[in-house]
Every structure is written in structure tokens, then in C-alpha cells.
Amino acid sequence: MNELPLEKTTVASLADPGLAHEPPPADLDYGWHSNNRVVLLENGEAYFPRVFEVLRQARDEILLETFILYEDKVGHELHRLLIDAAQRGVRVTVSLDGFGSGELSTAFLAAMSNAGVRLQIFDPARPIFGVRTNWFHRLHRKIVVVDGSIAFVGGINFSADHLADFGPQAKQDYAVEIQGPAVVDIHHFALAQGDRPARARYWWQRRRQRRRELALNEHDGQVRLVYRDNRQHRNDIEEVYRLALRGARQRVVIANAYFFPGYRLLREIRNAARRGVEVRLILQGEPDMLVARLAARMLYDYLLKDGVHIYEYCKRPLHGKVALVDDDWSTVGSSNLDPLSLSLNLEANVLIRDRAFTRELYKRLDWLSREHCQAMPAKGAARGRLWRLTVGFLVFHILRHFPAWAGWLPAHKPRLQPFGQAEDETESRHEPH
Incomplete structure (x- = not known):
């Protein structure tokens, strides 16, 4: 660096x-x-x-x-x-x-x-x-x-x-x-502030953008800002996660406070583990909001059975939103992997391609998972009880569709206002x- x-x-x-x-x-x-x-x-x-x-x-x-x-x-x-x-x-x-x-x-x-x-x-x-x-x-x-x-x-x-x-x-x-x-x-x-730059609007423009992303060289010190708004950048952060997971070859570590992504991101996490990538999730074990842990645990079965390693951080509430892929890709920012961050809130992350930085982040997260986390067993995860399956199914779909339902509620358009005017x-x- x-x-x-x-x-x-x-x-x-x-x-x-x-x-x-x-x-x-x-x-x-x-x-x-x-x-x-x-x-x-x-x-x-x-x-x-x-x-x-x-x-x-x-x-x-x-x-x-x-x-x-x-x-x-x-x-x-x-x-x-x-x-x-x-x-x-x-x-x-x-x-x-x-x-x-x-x-x-x-x-x-x-x-x-x-x-x-x-x-x-x-x-x-x-x-x-x-x-x-x-x-x-x-x-x-x-x-x-x-x-x-x-x-x-x-x-x-x-x-x-x-x-x-x-x-x-x-x-x-x-x-x-x-x-x-x-x-x-x-x-x-x-x-x-409120006047955000426009995104590539048409599919062929987005395709060229993805090709540029894949064609990046491996020089250190590369940084890119990526953000989510409620206009033309609704899915940008989720998309860069999916693209990075799709290209993973060795390892993936995701440490996230509120983990409840949609089907497509879950599928990329599972598919990476299926093709032999070491995938490690570090999630809340002592959450500041109990619903965060309950929601995440609804997904454990789906991920554990395909080889994803899940750790619950038990020392204090986990508030981080970081991830790394292989030796030279990482992200740090404000976006959780849950419906609020991925579908409603205004968020900003940076993407980093730097081997020294990624090594340092991996060192910190590896120590965290080994010293202060409880590994979730791949076998013995709660499964099979009809009531548990039913509750899990209902909670998953309620939370996944919650942003769309919230959008139906009558509300003014959120605005950024000067203090006196506010x-x-x-x-x-x-x-x-």
C-alpha cells in the first residue's frame, strides 16, 4: 500500500x-x-x-x-x-x-x-x-x-x-x-447529497460495466465506492457481493451483523461452498436485537448442509459489515445483508483490491472466529419438526417481502432538510x- x-x-x-x-x-x-x-x-x-x-x-x-x-x-x-x-x-x-x-x-x-x-x-x-x-x-x-x-x-x-x-x-x-x-x-x-449520479440504465451498459469489473488487474491499492439508494442504484451492493462470490476460488469470509439476504445472494454463497471454496460466515451470537439472530438461524440449515461454515460471535454484539474473497478482494461499509440495508436504506461501502489489506482483514476475522465464536454444527442442526419448518418458512418470506410491503404504506418522500427547516x-x- x-x-x-x-x-x-x-x-x-x-x-x-x-x-x-x-x-x-x-x-x-x-x-x-x-x-x-x-x-x-x-x-x-x-x-x-x-x-x-x-x-x-x-x-x-x-x-x-x-x-x-x-x-x-x-x-x-x-x-x-x-x-x-x-x-x-x-x-x-x-x-x-x-x-x-x-x-x-x-x-x-x-x-x-x-x-x-x-x-x-x-x-x-x-x-x-x-x-x-x-x-x-x-x-x-x-x-x-x-x-x-x-x-x-x-x-x-x-x-x-x-x-x-x-x-x-x-x-x-x-x-x-x-x-x-x-x-x-x-x-x-x-x-x-440528494442529487446522486445516474447508473448505466440499459442492460448492455451494465454488461460492459461487469466486464470492466472482471477484467481488473491485481495491482494493490485499488478502491471503488459502491452505494445503494432508492432510485437507480437499488441493487448495486448486492450485485458486487454476488459477482465476487461467483469468482471466488479459495475462500470467502463474511462478517455481518444482520444477515438475511435474498435467494440470489444465498445461492451464490451456497454455490461457492459446493465447488470447494472455504466459506465462513461470522454472525451475531449476542445480538443487540434478538430478531437478528432468529432471522439468521432460519437460514442455517440451507447453508450448513452444503458446507458453509457458520460462526456466532459471542463476546459482544457484532455490528460489522465486512467481507473478503480470496487474497485480494474485500469490502467495508455500512450495508448489512438484510432487507433494510439491501432494499430500503441509503448505504455506502468501499471495495478494496489490495493483498496486504485483505491479509490484515483476514487475520483479524480469523482470530475473531477462532477465539470468540461458537461454530454451528453441520450435523444436529434443528430440522424435521413440522412446526419449526412452518415457522421458518413464514418468517423467511415475511422478512424477504417486507420492503415491498413497507413501500405500499402511505408516506412522504424522505428528504434531507437543513436543521432550522427540519x-x-x-x-x-x-x-x-
Whole structure:
């Protein structure tokens, strides 16, 4: 992996402050870029200090998107750093999800806004009788871009439950730091907000795109941004998983918090194991939501009988969304392999072709599965009882069709709104008419 200077800025728009918040022009899917430096960051102990160090050094621009921001020790430190940056003239844009960060106080948000932070809330809504109701189509991405030259992408939110001292419910998770040409695309994506680039629309364009993917050389340091939205990029993350699995020859390791993919992705996982690839799944054994484990276990029989190795991580809740294939392909990001991430939420992953990075990720996941996981037995898995088969069948199909059913519910189109406007609109919704 190539070392790049922290000072290198590759985004021309930084030279003109007037261009900082203008949406970039539309483009096709983001491609692969070589000669990047990629560093794996495991858990909050590695992630928060590094992100905060880079925020302190910011000179021109900070772009930050996160699903969850809490008013805890992590959130308060981020809050202070963003205000400090804005007050010294850095252009700061923060995008928060209206559900995941829905419990932030007005004072906490107003302090940032008053300091000059451009604060945006995705689909804000006030609770009804204390219950948040805006469950679907969430902004689930976790992206930070500083000065157009350093980017962070992964699954770690800005909350103290990603630190080991939080206790038994501290989350196990991953992110990456990227420096190099790929940051231009991540910066472009973070600036674009609601105006996402268009995807290759016709089948022959998509076919050419897949051929380019398969024809990649094996040079290290290659990075590509891939994302999911609810317009023309609905299946992109699932498609790159399927393509990588189809080309697997030696091994596959997937560590995912909420595992309940559709038939096509399940079939590629099973087919890889059938042709002799070592396939290892690391899933939740101590979940933060019990339904996550129950749903995943509905699939165990189908996968175990064809040679897939399944491990449940039992030390603490698994929140990671990472995978690797063979020696030089891996992905890190925000997307789970479940109906919410694959069919409803706004997600972002990076794909990485780098042997040193993939070796490091494999080393960490291999240690995790051997030291802190329980292997699910291929024989003796619960099967055969009519009631269990019936419940499994019903749960599987309910969860798989859930995104389509949720789309039938009457709802407004989710929007990214400036902080002040978001407050005004949510208040007006609850005024008596």
C-alpha cells in the first residue's frame, strides 16, 4: 500500500469556497482507482482517535454523514471539534439521520448551527406518544471526508457503545481510512447529497460495466465506492457481493451483523461452498436485537448442509459489515445483508483490491472466529419438526417481502432538510388544524 502525504488535496472545488456546497455534476457509476493507501480501523478505540485527529487538522472542509450521533462522551467530543473547525473558517457540513439521531436535543444541534456548521437532517419527524415512527428508508451511511484528501467509510457510528469500556453491549465493528485518488469519488458522493449520479440504465451498459469489473488487474491499492439508494442504484451492493462470490476460488469470509439476504445472494454463497471454496460466515451470537439472530438461524440449515461454515460471535454484539474473497478482494461499509440495508436504506461501502489489506482483514476475522465464536454444527442442526419448518418458512418470506410491503404504506418522500427547516416542518406537522 502506497504512503500518501496527509496534506495532498486532489479536489479542485476546495480552491473556490463558493463551490463547496454546490451539487457536483451527474456522472456514471464510480470506478476503480489505483494507488490508494487503505488502513483498517477496528472498533472505536482505533476509529475515533484517528478521525478526531484528522478533524483537528482540517483546513478547508469537513463532510460528515452518520446514522447515529449520541450526546455521550464520543458525541460531545465530535460536537466540540466540529464547532472549533467551523469557528476557524473550515466549511463543515454534517448530515444526520432523523431516526438514528432523533433523540439529540435542540440545544446540541443549535450550538453547531450557530457556530456555522451546515447541519442537515434526513427525514426528521417528532415522536408520537414517545415513539419514533419514521422507521424506513434511513440514511444509514457512515462517511467522513476532510479537505478532499482523507476519507473514512465503515459501519461505526459516533456513539460510546463502539468502545470496549461501554460494557457487555459494546459493539464489534470496522471502518477504513483512505488516502489517494479514490477520495475524489467519495468526496463527490458526499457533496452530491440528494442529487446522486445516474447508473448505466440499459442492460448492455451494465454488461460492459461487469466486464470492466472482471477484467481488473491485481495491482494493490485499488478502491471503488459502491452505494445503494432508492432510485437507480437499488441493487448495486448486492450485485458486487454476488459477482465476487461467483469468482471466488479459495475462500470467502463474511462478517455481518444482520444477515438475511435474498435467494440470489444465498445461492451464490451456497454455490461457492459446493465447488470447494472455504466459506465462513461470522454472525451475531449476542445480538443487540434478538430478531437478528432468529432471522439468521432460519437460514442455517440451507447453508450448513452444503458446507458453509457458520460462526456466532459471542463476546459482544457484532455490528460489522465486512467481507473478503480470496487474497485480494474485500469490502467495508455500512450495508448489512438484510432487507433494510439491501432494499430500503441509503448505504455506502468501499471495495478494496489490495493483498496486504485483505491479509490484515483476514487475520483479524480469523482470530475473531477462532477465539470468540461458537461454530454451528453441520450435523444436529434443528430440522424435521413440522412446526419449526412452518415457522421458518413464514418468517423467511415475511422478512424477504417486507420492503415491498413497507413501500405500499402511505408516506412522504424522505428528504434531507437543513436543521432550522427540519425543526419548523416537524413542528407544523403536529400543530392542530
